[in-house]
C-alpha cells in the first residue's frame with residue numbers, strides 16, 4: 001500500500017487544478033479535509049465537493065480535460081465504470097463495484113484481480129488505493145480517511161499531523177467497534193498520531209458521551225451493551241451513582257465521566273460488570289463495555305473535539321444536515337464559529353434521532369425469515385435512515401440475530417432508499433450485505449453497495465416488497 005500511496009502522491013504533485021470529491025459522512029469529511037490540507041501544503045488551493053453518493057449526474061458535468069485531476073476520497077471504488085473518462089486518483093475503502101452489472105462471486109474476484117493489475121500497470125485506475133486491493137478489509141483495517149492519509153503522508157512527511165483526522169475518520173466509521181480497538185493499518189496510523197502527541201489511546205469505558213453528558217445521562221443512554229435496569233431510566237441511574245457514593249455534581253456543575261478520578265472510574269466499571277454478569281450477559285458482551293478510547297489531548301477537555309468518537313459524531317451531524325463545509329472547517333482547525341455551528345447541528349441531530357426512533361417504534365418492525373424491516377416512507381429523511389436503522393437494531397429492543405433493513409422515501413420523491421445493518425453483537429455474521437444490496441437492487445433497476453455489515457440501496461418506489469423478497473432469498477442462500 002505504501003508503494004501505491006507513493007505513486008499516487010507523485011501523480012498528484014504533477015497537477016495544480018485539483019478537485020477533491022468526498023463522501024458526506026464523518027469518515028468522508030475527515031478524508032476530504034486531509035486531502036485539502038495536504039494539497040494546501042503543496043501550494044494548491046483545491047475545491048472540495050461533498051456528495052451523498054457518487055452517480056452519473058456528477059460525472060456528466062465533470063471536467064474531462066487531462067489537466068484537471070479529481071481526487072476521490074471515501075468514494076469512487078464503488079463506481080469505477082463511471083470514472084473511466086476522468087483523470088482520477090481514488091483513496092477509498094468501499095467494496096469495488098461496477099454499476100448496473102450483476103457480478104457473481106467469481107466475477108467479483110476477477111474484478112478485484114483486474115483492478116489489482118490496473119493498479120500496477122499503466123491504465124485508468126493506476127492511482128487507486130483501497131485496502132481490498134491488498135487483501136485487507138475496509139471494515140476494520142482501513143477507512144477512507146486512513147487511505148487518504150497514506151497518500152498525504154507519502155506527499156510530505158510533515159503531513160504526519162493529519163493522522164489525527166484519519167483516526168477520527170476510522171472511529172467515525174465504527175472501525176474500532178468489533179475489536180474494541182483500532183487494528184491493522186488503522187493501528188499504524190494511530191501510532192503516527194500518538195508519536196506526535198496528537199492522540200492518546202487509553203483503556204476506559206466505551207460508552208458515548210464521556211466528554212459531553214452528565215454522569216447519569218451518560219449511563220442512561222448506554223446501549224453497547226445495554227445495562228439491564230439502568231439503560232433508559234434516569235432515576236435508576238441517579239440512584240446507582242448515589243449508592244456507590246460517586247457524587248453527580250461538583251458544586252453547581254454536573255460531573256462528566258472525564259471528571260471522575262481513576263478510583264471512581266474503576267468502582268463504577270466493576271459495579272456495571274457485576275450487573276452484566278448477574279444478568280447472564282455473555283463474556284464477549286461484558287468485554288465490549290471496556291476498550292480503547294482515543295483522546296485528543298491538545299484540544300480542550302469536555303468538548304466534543306477532545307474525543308475521537310465525539311469529534312466524529314460532530315462531523316456526522318454536519319454531513320447529515322448538508323453542512324459538511326462546517327465539518328471541514330472544524331477538521332482544518334477552526335475552533336470558533338465553525339465549532340459552535342457544528343455543535344448546534346449536533347444538538348438538532350440528537351433530538352432529531354430520538355424523534356426518528358419513536359417513529360420506527362410507532363411504525364413497528366416486521367419480520368421475514370432472514371431479515372427484519374420497517375418502511376418509514378416520507379417520515380424519516382433518506383440522509384438519516386442508515387443511522388436510525390443502526391441505532392434501532394442496537395437499541396436492545398430487537399432480535400439482533402437478523403439484519404435490520406429500513407426504507408425511506410428519497411428527496412426526489414421517486415426512489416426509495418434502503419439501509420441494512422447487522423447488529424454489533426452479531427460478530428458471527430459472515431455474509432456480505434453489500435453483495436446482497438447490489439444484487440437485489442440491480443434486479444429491479446436500482447443500485448446498491450457499501451460494506452459487508454452496513455450497506456444500502458436505492459430502488460424505484462413501489463418495489464419495496466419485491467426487493468425485500470429478494471433480500472430474504474439471498475440471505476437464505
Ligand SMILES: [Mn+2]
Pocket residue numbers: 027028074093143144145173
Ligand atoms: Mn468511509
